[in-house]
Amino acid sequence: MKDARAIGTRHRAPHQALLGALLAAVALPVLAQTVDAPTEPRNVAPMPSLAPMIKRVSPAVVSIGIQGSVREQGRNPLFDDPFFRRFFNVPPDSGARERPFQSAGSGVIVDGKQGYIITNAHVVENAREITVTLSDQRQFPAKVVGSDPRTDIAVIQIKSGGLAQITLGDSDRLEPGDYVAAIGNPFGLQQSVSYGIVSALGRSGMNPDGFESLIQTDASINPGNSGGALVNLRGELVGINNMILSGSGGNIGIGFAIPVNMARSVMDQLIKYGSVKRGQLGVTIAPVTPDIAEALGISTAGGALVTQVLKDSAAARAGIRAGDVVTAINGRSVKSAAEFRNAIGLLRVGDKVELALLRDGESRKLTAEVADPAAQTTSAAEGNDKNVPEGGQHRALEGAQLEDGQGSTSGGTGTGVLVRAVAAGSPAANAGLRANDLIVAANGARITNRGDLSNAWRTANNRGGSTLVLQVRRAGETTIILLR
DSSP states (O other), rough: HHHHHHHHHHTOHHHHHHHHHHHHHHHHHHHHHHHHSOOOSEEEOOOOSSSSHHHHGGEEEEEEEEEEEEEEEOOOGGGGGHHHHHTOOOOOTTTTTEEEEEEEEEEEEEEETTTTEEEOOOTTTTEEEEEEEHHHHSSSEEEEEEEEEETTTEEEEEEEEEEOOEEOOGGGGGGTOOOEEEOOOGGGTTTTTEEEEEEEEEEEOTTTOOOOOEEEEEEEOTTHHHHHHHEOOOOOEEEEEEEOOSSSOOOOOOOEEEEHHHHHHHHHHHHHSSSOOBOOOOEEEEOOOOHHHHHOOOOOOOEEEEEOOTSSSSSHHHHHOTTTTTEEETTEOOHHHHHHHHHHHBBBBOOOOEEEETTTEEEEEEEOOBBBGGGOOOOOOOOOBBBOOOOOOSSGGTTTTEEEEETOOSSOOOOEEEEEEETTSSHHHHHTTTOOOOOEEEEEEEOOOOHHHHHHHHHHHHTTOOOEEEEEEEETTTEEEEEE
């Protein structure tokens, strides 16, 4: 290769050599100027960064180490066989054993003076020993102040004053597209930060027995991040990291956080009482779908349809009736039955709540006092399962034997349509109709006889709808039956 370069240089034309020398003479001063020039441009704005906010917030996010044990059943199927257990006189708990475990999660300091830390209930479940590690690596033992599995919120406490605490924001002001950061300890990696946006709000259905209105985000929320902080760009806490939706256990861009407004309400009760004193109104509700809205003559779907009011309940005392559509609670709109359930479920026993509702197309406002669930009773009668001929026009009425109510005739004024009997397993039984139910209204129109019921069904059919919202009197109470 050395010879090839020499030969190439030796055979270069004289004019090419001269051109090369001139270019070199011009380039050298330019190169010298470039080297002597400042290495950093002047008057350039600094790069945007979340670092200042993260530095301010991170000391309030802690790592939580858990040691505990769970009781699990032995794998030998013979222990589950009653004959085996009886024959060999096996004690009832012989198949169960205690299994120790260790786990890790995250938490957020919400009161630096008292040492209160908010986290997920599932993080501290079955914990025998809890150790909190601060961002400066100091460690403290912690105790559980209270836990509420239905919202998956828990509060723990450490004995150390003067701690950094986070500022609580307002999760009701969040909108899809807002930027958020998740801070926690995923996979045991302390003080990890991920960044994304709010993807959606009001997610539910993850826990059928829980109160949910989750924030969905694409900020990575991996195992170990549970209980950590979801903050906005001002460094305010807007959510408590809760779970991911993943088949593999890793982040795929769908994470969920508990809104801080819900967490704050639960936290206050846990600190004050050690548990959540959850109240009830004493109603059953159903979502107002487009077909139900059309049947009731409501312009838009949304809200919560009251299908039954329990006898002597808080709702009954406030004057709420079956068929009412609740549109707002304490001045805040209710868009779904899930929102109604969450709003009422977070109220304490004795709290007063103002309900805005629609009744017969008119707006009303009522005030109710949330009552203790133990004081709520119902006297709904059981149906009579007789195999009788079908009746009625709507498909969902098949299997119900209908007749005009007492004192009514098919062509005259009566008291409603009586359900004489309902065939077991029939569409009418599946819809919730019972023997001795008295249908008094359908889609908001009064029903005095079977002709009125036929007209209501015909009117709904002509409008292109197939839903009947029946108002039924049952054992002295009024309930709503939806026929689809």
